[in-house]
Amino acid sequence: METEIPILDMLTRLSVxxxxxxxxxxxxxxxxxxxxLxxxxxxxxxxxxxxIIGMSILFATAEGDPSARIDPSRVVEGVIGGIGFLGxxxxxxxxxxxxxxTTGASIWLAGAIGVSAGINNFPLAVMVTVIALIIMVGLGQFEREVINEKNNKKQS
Incomplete structure (x- = not known):
């Protein structure tokens, strides 16, 4: 199938x-x-x-194919809804x-990373990943320490 997005570009987006x-x-x-994982x-x-599928349909629409009509925001809405169900x-x-x-939220965020990579916005995908890891790892450790300290004070 012919597409506006080259195969190597698709592979890059999917890999990212x-x-x-x-x-x-x-x-x-x-x-x-x-x-x-x-x-x-x-x-x-x-x-x-x-x-990527939505963008391919959008390109077909732009080329005048009357059977291919799509609003790209509806694809994103569908993805978000489906992932929300999984989360x-x-x-x-x-x-x-x-x-x-937290796992549900991280699954939802993985979807956002996929959408960002799918539209070729790698800087956004990387920033979201880094900020999410800071929240999940850094704040997770802080949260555990605060809760442990709080529980130790209760027991004293």
Whole structure:
């Protein structure tokens, strides 16, 4: 199939999407969470793929193909909704305790990284990944220390 986006460019976009999401997935994997490397990479790869498909249809529309009509923002909306469903599935409520919110958020963010890579905005995809890792790793450690300190004070 002929497309406005060269094959090597598509491969680059898909590789960047999967590669950056690897870092989010690795963080979740190292913390023993059920959604890890493969889940995050697949969500990001899928997001980038749907964006590339949407752009291909948009290019066909611009060339006058009347059967190809698309609003690119609707593709993004569909991706966001689908990933939100996946992320919500990772959240578990056990008694009064809720688990998986950070994993759900990171899955959703992996989708955003995929969308960014899919539209060829690599700087945005990298910035989102770096900021997310700072939040997940740096603030996660800070949060654990504060909670441990708070719990130790309660027990004293």
């Amino acid at each position: 999407a999967a590669g950056l999401a690897l870092f989010l997935g690795l963080e979740r994997e190292l913390h023993g969470k059920p959604a890890g 493969r889940s995050h990479m697949l969500v990001s790869l899928g997001s980038a793929t749907f964006i 919500a599935g990772s959240i578990i409520r056990s008694g009064g305790h809720i688990q998986g919110i």
